[in-house]
Each structure stands twice: as C-alpha cells, then as structure tokens.
Amino acid sequence: MAEHNELGRIGEEKAVLYLEANGYELLETNWRYDKAEIDIIAKKENILAVIEVKTRSSLDFGLPQDFVKPKKIQLLVKAINEYVISHDMDVSIRFDIIAIHKENSDFVIEHIEEAFYYF
Numbered sequence: 001m002a003e004h005n006e007l008g009r010i011g012e013e014k015a016v017l018y019l020e021a022n023g024y025e026l027l028e029t030n031w032r033y034d035k036a037e038i039d040i041i042a043k044k045e046n047i048l049a050v051i052e053v054k055t056r057s058s059l060d061f062g063l064p065q066d067f068v069k070p071k072k073i074q075l076l077v078k079a080i081n082e083y084v085i086s087h088d089m090d091v092s093i094r095f096d097i098i099a100i101h102k103e104n105s106d107f108v109i110e111h112i113e114e115a116f117y118y119f
Helices: 003-021 070-086
Strands: 025-033 036-044 045-058 092-104 106-112
Touching: 003 025, 003 036, 003 045, 003 092, 025 045, 025 070, 036 070, 070 092, 070 106
Parallel strands: 045 092
Antiparallel strands: 025 036, 036 045, 092 106
16 A cells, blocks of 8 residues: 555544544445545534544645645545435534644544535
C-alpha cells in the first residue's frame, strides 16, 4: 500500500476512535454512492454527522481541512441526501471535518463541527 494511503487509513482509524470516545454512534465508514465516498457517518443525539477525514504527514503545505474542495462538498451532499432518503431518516445533518496531522511521532486531531454548509 502506498505510504499516503496507509496514512489515510491510520487517520480514519484514529477518527473513529476519537468519535466513539466522544459519544458518537458510528453508522457507516467509507460509505459510497455514485462517485462519492463519505468517510464516516455518525450520529449523536438527533444529529447525523457527515465526517470527512483529512490526514497529513505535516503542515508544510497547509492545514488538512484546506484540502476539502467545493467538488468534494457537492459529492458529499448528494451522497448524504441519498443515504437519508434510503434509510428513511428524520434527522438534522451536520458536515464536519476531522483534521489530523502528524507532529513528531504523535497525531494531532482537530474536530471541526459544522465545517461547511451547503444550500
């Protein structure tokens, strides 16, 4: 596996552990619809959190969250609409980013709730 793919997998595993430790119920990981993939779909109370995980080995080229582009946001919105309809859910939806970067031998995790809106 390429090094960047391995780093992404590690980041997603750390994000899952972080969310579980913070009271989220994990519903799906790597859920696909059409051309979109949602890294994590989780629920806390009556909020469905759509979570994009971005992991970087350093901050040399910018913050991890800066790499969530408008095209990705459009795909996430389309996918979560299908998910909610197909699961007949009545929930509020929130789009989050979990930004992870490596600092020495540790990982720093930042959970950005309501990272973006889409109308």
